[in-house]
Amino acid sequence: MDKTTxxxxxxxxxxxxxxxxxxxxxxxxxxxxxxTGGRFILRFxxxxxxxxxxxxxxxxxxxxxxxxxxxxxxxxxxxxxxDVYKEYINRLIDSGHAYYCTCTPEQVEQMxxxxxxxxxxxxxxxxxxxxxxxxxxxxxxxxxxxxTGSTVVDDKIxxxxxxxxxxxxxxxxxxxxxSPMYNLAVVVDDITMNINTIxxxxxxxxxxxxxxxxxxALGCEIPDFGHxxxxxxxxxxxxxxxxxxxxxxxxRDMGYHPEAMVNYLVRxxxxxxxxxxxxxxxxxxxxxxxxxxxxxxxxxxxxxxxxNAEHIRAAGTPDLAPYLLPFxxxxxISAEPGDYLNGVIGTLKPRSKTFIEMADGAxxxxxxxxxxxxxxxxxxxxxxxxxxxxxxxxxxxxxxxxDEPSLEEIFKKVMADADLKxxxxxxxxxxxxxxxxxxxxxxxxxxxLGKSRVVSRLKDAVAFMEKNVAAAG
RNA sequence: GGCCCCAUCGUCUAGCGGCCUAGGACGCUGGCCUCUCACGCCGGUAACACGGGUUCGAACCCCGUUGGGGUCACCA
Numbered sequence: 001m002d003k004t005t006x007x008x009x010x011x012x013x014x015x016x017x018x019x020x021x022x023x024x025x026x027x028x029x030x031x032x033x034x035x036t037g038g039r040f041i042l043r044f045x046x047x048x049x050x051x052x053x054x055x056x057x058x059x060x061x062x063x064x065x066x067x068x069x070x071x072x073x074x075x076x077x078x079x080x081x082x083d084v085y086k087e088y089i090n091r092l093i094d095s096g097h098a099y100y101c102t103c104t105p106e107q108v109e110q111m112x113x114x115x116x117x118x119x120x121x122x123x124x125x126x127x128x129x130x131x132x133x134x135x136x137x138x139x140x141x142x143x144x145x146x147x148t149g150s151t152v153v154d155d156k157i158x159x160x161x162x163x164x165x166x167x168x169x170x171x172x173x174x175x176x177x178x179s180p181m182y183n184l185a186v187v188v189d190d191i192t193m194n195i196n197t198i199x200x201x202x203x204x205x206x207x208x209x210x211x212x213x214x215x216x217a218l219g220c221e222i223p224d225f226g227h228x229x230x231x232x233x234x235x236x237x238x239x240x241x242x243x244x245x246x247x248x249x250x251x252r253d254m255g256y257h258p259e260a261m262v263n264y265l266v267r268x269x270x271x272x273x274x275x276x277x278x279x280x281x282x283x284x285x286x287x288x289x290x291x292x293x294x295x296x297x298x299x300x301x302x303x304x305x306x307x308n309a310e311h312i313r314a315a316g317t318p319d320l321a322p323y324l325l326p327f328x329x330x331x332x333i334s335a336e337p338g339d340y341l342n343g344v345i346g347t348l349k350p351r352s353k354t355f356i357e358m359a360d361g362a363x364x365x366x367x368x369x370x371x372x373x374x375x376x377x378x379x380x381x382x383x384x385x386x387x388x389x390x391x392x393x394x395x396x397x398x399x400x401x402x403d404e405p406s407l408e409e410i411f412k413k414v415m416a417d418a419d420l421k422x423x424x425x426x427x428x429x430x431x432x433x434x435x436x437x438x439x440x441x442x443x444x445x446x447x448x449l450g451k452s453r454v455v456s457r458l459k460d461a462v463a464f465m466e467k468n469v470a471a472a473g
Numbered sequence: 474g475g476c477c478c479c480a481u482c483g484u485c486u487a488g489c490g491g492c493c494u495a496g497g498a499c500g501c502u503g504g505c506c507u508c509u510c511a512c513g514c515c516g517g518u519a520a521c522a523c524g525g526g527u528u529c530g531a532a533c534c535c536c537g538u539u540g541g542g543g544u545c546a547c548c549a
Contacts (some may be wrong), residue, residue: 013549048548105547121475122545140547158478167476167545175547182549206477206544229479229542236541264485267498271486274497293486295479296542303485303499313512351511361510411508426508438510 003224006038008197010071011186013045014056017247018063020299021201021231021239024265028199028228030069031266031287041193042071046079047185063248066258068280076193078185085180088188088218089141089173097217098173100139101128123169141174143184143214151209156226157292163209171210183207187214190223199226199289202296226289229269229296236298243299255327255354256304260311264304268297277310309353317346320358327359333366340365343448347440361439365449369460370435377464380428380437383472386465388418389428393458402451404443432461 008029012022033040042064046052064070078085092098103111103124112122129144146165153161173184180188186207190198205227215222233243245251251261263278270292272278278286312320321337324345328335335341344365345358352358364370372381381389395410396402415425426442433454439445446454 011549015549045549051548108547116474119474138547161477163477169545172547177547179547181547186549201543202478203543204549207549227478232542234484238542268485274487276485276498293479297486298484300484300499306499309512350513353511421508423508430509436509440510442508 003196006033006036006197007041007193007195008033008038008199009041009043009074009190009193009195010069011043011045011189012060013048013051014053014060015048015051016056017059017249019239019246020248020265023063023067023248023261024231024268025199025201025228026064026069027067027262027265028270028287028292029197030071031283032197032199032289033072034284035287038197039072040070041076041195042074043076043189043193044078045182045185046077047180047182049079052079059247059249066249066252067262068258073193076189078180078189081185081189082179084192085174085185085188086178089180089184092143092173092214092217093141095217096144098141098143099129099131100133100135101142101170101172102133102136102139103127121167124171126170129170138176140172140176142170143173143210143217145170145210145213151212153205153208153212153225155205155208156224156289158227158294161205161208163206165209165213168210168213173214183210183214187211187218191215191218191220196223197226198223199228202227202230226292228292229294231268232296232298234298234300236296239299244301251304255356255358256308257311257315257323257355259315260304260308263311264307267307268299269293277307277314279314305353312352312355312358313350315349317342317349320345320349324355324358324362327355328362328366331359331363333359333363335362335366340448340450343450347444347448351440364434364436364439367435370433370457372431372464373436376431376435376437380431381461381465381468383465383469385425385428386462386469388414388420388425389432389458389465390462391417392425392429393455393462396451396458397455399451402447402454404447407443407446428461429458433457 010026010029012018012026018026030040032038044057089098093100108124111125115125116122124142128142133139145168148165150162150164151168153163155161171183172181174180189195208225208227212222231239233239239246245254248261252258259280262280262283266278266283266287267276270287272286272291321341325335325337344362348358348361352361392410392414395414396407399406399410411422411425414420415422418425427437429442430437430439433439433442433445433449440448449457
């Protein structure tokens with residue numbers, strides 16, 4: 001098979017949101033295509049009309065978009081390609097590789113039960129296999145699986161895996177209404193779309209021999225298969241709702257950076273020595289199939305969170321603004337892109353694990369007047385600190401150069417005059433500026449706020465303190 | 474249950490026969506730095522599932538056991 005250009009694909013079935021495991025296989029396929037300079041195709045496997053929905057398609061687009069995964073071809077929809085499948089199904093029947101079967105689901109169910117009871121493998125017993133039936137209303141098409149021999153999957157991640165053909169059933173490739181079943185549709189699509197590299201979840205491994213048999217019956221070349229281990233929940237069982245958030249977009253909504261999500265998901269099951277942090281460019285450069293692990297991995301939200309903090313810290317400040325803005329808006333904090341916002345983000349970057357935390361931390365920057373925390377105000381905005389605070393306010397309002405060295409100079413003078421340590425004066429200033437006792441460093445914060453806000457907040461605090469002194473006296 | 478896959482710290486992993494008294498990361502934890510909170514820095518905790526082989530030598534190779542996972546649809 002021609003592998004000069006690697007062609008991969010991501011074929012979700014639109015029956016729900018894109019979950020973590022699906023996102024990871026999408027990323028793996030995308031990365032492999034990008035790494036090799038190949039092509040990546042998106043295809044919706046929506047032959048199950050009962051469960052496929054447009055909402056799911058939209059949700060998947062949304063998730064892919066957030067993750068920054070783009071495709072070179074598609075999206076294709078299997079539901080629009082029934083004529084193609086029909087052609088291949090007929091080809092299989094004509095060549096004797098498949099046959100019509102009129103056994104009802106109930107009959108097949110009985111066969112299976114009977115086989116189970118006699119200790120055998122539940123399977124279709126081949127009633128119609130040699131009948132050479134013609135088409136008739138409601139007949140399904142079954143693939144004529146070779147009764148002997150074995151089919152080997154030469155897995156690019158795990159090595160060769162052999163399946164005895166006798167273990168395989170005469171599986172249905174077309175339903176009674178003529179619509180294609182999964183294995184047939186996948187193979188036909190992958191053939192017609194020239195897919196030569198299939199990276200998918202472990203759970204598909206048992207489908208692979210069936211698909212290989214289909215390729216062989218059709219006389220087509222077999223693509224490379226690589227089965228990646230699954231993503232498990234904390235109890236080591238398959239990821240499900242009880243493990244908490246599973247949809248990738250839920251992490252977007254919880255304030256995660258897509259680069260962190262991609263980094264985490266890729267690193268879960270793939271490694272590059274001891275390296276933990278990867279930018280997208282690095283991932284594209286370094287990703288390969290050789291270092292994909294063989295054992296299933298447990299999804300660890302704590303590590304994702306730590307990685308998210310790291311990506312936020314490492315990102316360029318202006319790049320963070322578009323991610324933060326929606327969270328600011330959700331908290332009714334009115335901010336606009338620009339220098340002021342960027343200054344704010346700069347001070348919050350090293351102390352925010354998520355954009356939600358960052359938005360919370362940004363609140364005081366955008367308030368007209370900070371709301372004093374009662375405890376903080378009594379402790380730090382009291383009469384004892386009135387004189388130095390007042391002096392500091394005057395000095396700052398009169399300074400020309402509003403930068404760190406000059407601010408530091410002013411603080412030193414006030415501290416010396418009042419015989420105070422820096423900590424003693426920093427806390428009241430912090431409360432005056434933010435309303436609380438936890439914030440970025442006072443100097444960087446003052447610079448981010450800008451002189452006018454600082455002076456106005458300081459004056460308010462001094463007034464507040466004077467009022468308290470008057471009330472007390 | 475049949476078939477298939479997997480097996481290094483709690484978790485993600487490095488390791489591809491000697492560099493391993495097993496390294497990194499998250500978590501937990503002691504300390505340092507310090508204007509608060511963080512960041513950062515230094516240190517600690519903790520693993521080769523078990524049993525047989527092969528070999529001068531095994532975390533790495535083979536077999537078995539145990540454990541975990543997947544899959545057995547007119548779902549994908």
